[in-house]
């Protein structure tokens with residue numbers, strides 16, 4: 001297929017992210033104290049360093065304050081837990097984010113459980129997972145919450161639609177299914193063990209790819225006219241150059257879909273905007289107590 005057949009509307013992330021950031025800045029300005037986000041990262045994984053720097057810069061640009069705790073790779077479980085306890089107790093800290101993935105010697109589940117659910121701006125604490133799945137107010141993982149905002153921004157209402165999510169991670173697939181169920185979609189969660197995956201994905205009015213494999217979704221897997229949301233960010237290392245970012249969706253899908261998010265410049269920018277939205281929401285709730 002050629003580029004000239006690529007007819008899908010491009011669902012660009014930046015305009016939707018800007019709208020969300022503007023709302024967030026306005027809400028933040030109404031609070032008596034600037035909301036504060038504490039970001040914890042261990043080690044020097046280049047992707048984590050770059051994401052955390054992006055989150056920190058965007059927080060300041062949006063009128064929030066933030067602190068980055070950059071700890072050595074060798075930080076022990078006990079040291080990390082002590083820092084989380086300190087941040088939990090600090091009345092000036094509204095949101096806590098521990099950048100994932102953590103080094104292998106750290107028990108990730110124990111760390112996420114230790115974060116005060118009211119400061120859990122990532123929405124990874126089981127308390128918030130339970131609140132999401134019981135359709136109660138919750139802090140919800142930033143990427144799927146950002147996808148919901150993007151859909152709304154572009155006038156796409158999932159109510160009554162068939163949505164297929166490929167991927168069942170705790171960070172994207174599962175919370176995405178909860179949010180879309182709450183938004184009255186008919187949701188299927190497909191994954192690596194799904195039999196005849198293309199037959200399942202061809203049922204989707206809205207197809208969400210969160211697999212982590214570059215260009216996994218091909219045109220034959222997509223119903224003509226479907227909306228395709230690409231959550232994948234796969235880094236293709238290149239010698240002497242910055243890594244190229246590839247989505248989970250093959251670009252040729254644009255010849256079948258009615259609308260599609262690009263990578264980069266699609267869901268990624270929504271994630272960061274939503275993190276700040278979650279931080280302001282946490283600060284608003286804490287101010288009421």
Ligand SMILES: Nc1nc(=O)c2c([nH]1)NC[C@@H]1CN(c3ccc(C(=O)N[C@@H](CCC(=O)O)C(=O)O)cc3)C=[N+]21
Pocket residue numbers: 050051097098099100101122142143233245263264265266267268269271272
């Ligand atoms: N506790 C925790 N919370 C997270 O939310 C979290 C995490 N850990 N670990 C890693 C993933 C990944 N993630 C991204 C955020 C922004 C972009 C983003 O802005 N992407 C841009 C491109 C950025 C670039 O050029 O590298 C885009 O897609 O256009 C991508 C990925 C948050 N994560």
